[in-house]
Amino acid sequence: MDLAEVAKTIEQESGHYTGGSIRVFEKVGRDTFATLIRQGLLPHHTVLDFGAGCLRLGYWFVRFLDEGNYYAIEPVVAMLEAGKKHLLGPDILEKKRPHFLVSAKCDMTTFGVPFNFVVARSILTHTKPKMLHKILAEFATCAAPGGAMVASYWSASGDKAYSIDGPIGDEMARDDWGFIKLVKYSLGYLQSAAAEYGLQVEEVMLDAPRVGQQIWIKITARTAE
Numbered sequence: 225m226d227l228a229e230v231a232k233t234i235e236q237e238s239g240h241y242t243g244g245s246i247r248v249f250e251k252v253g254r255d256t257f258a259t260l261i262r263q264g265l266l267p268h269h270t271v272l273d274f275g276a277g278c279l280r281l282g283y284w285f286v287r288f289l290d291e292g293n294y295y296a297i298e299p300v301v302a303m304l305e306a307g308k309k310h311l312l313g314p315d316i317l318e319k320k321r322p323h324f325l326v327s328a329k330c331d332m333t334t335f336g337v338p339f340n341f342v343v344a345r346s347i348l349t350h351t352k353p354k355m356l357h358k359i360l361a362e363f364a365t366c367a368a369p370g371g372a373m374v375a376s377y378w379s380a381s382g383d384k385a386y387s388i389d390g391p392i393g394d395e396m397a398r399d400d401w402g403f404i405k406l407v408k409y410s411l412g413y414l415q416s417a418a419a420e421y422g423l424q425v426e427e428v429m430l431d432a433p434r435v436g437q438q439i440w441i442k443i444t445a446r447t448a449e
Contacts, residue, residue: 269340279307299328338368
C-alpha cells in the first residue's frame, strides 16, 4: 500500500488536512509506532490513540495489537471515517475490532479501560493550558499500573526550542481552553503541570531525527519513594 497516495485520497474525500506533509505521512506513522515499541509496547497491551485523525498511526497499531486492544478518540468524523475506509478496511476492522470515539472533550476515561499506553503525537503542540490539564487529569485516571502516555511537544526554550515564533503556553492563563495552530511549552511547565496529578515527565531520546522539531516525552505515574 502506497500510504502517500492513500493520504491524498483521504484529504480529497474528507476535505481535511491529514496532520502533516503527505511526503512524510508514512514516516510519521512508522516512526511513532517504533517509538512505542522502544518504550515496551507488546501486542497484548491496550493503546489509546488520542487525537487519532485519519488513523495515520492507527494503520500500524491496529495491525500489531491483539484484537480489541486499539482505542481511538478523534473529534472530526470525516477524517476518522476516511481513515477507517482507506487505511484499515472491512477485513481489518472485523478481525481486529478496534474501538472509536468521536469527541472533542478529551474524555479518555469514557472507554472505561485501563490503558498501558496513550499516544498523543502533535496534540500538546496545539493544546492550550486548560485542555492540557484536562488531558493530564484524564490520563492519571485511566492509566493502567505502569502505564505511560507518550506525547510530543514543541519546546519554548533552550537549545531544543522550536524555531517558529508562536505563543508560549507557560504564559497563557490557566483557564485558557482550546486547540490552536501552534503552542510551545517549556519542559519545566509540563513537569509542574503533570505533578499536580501525581505524574512525572521525562524526555524520550530517539535515534531518528525529529519531525517538525517535535520532542517526545513520556508521562508516567510517580513511584513511591
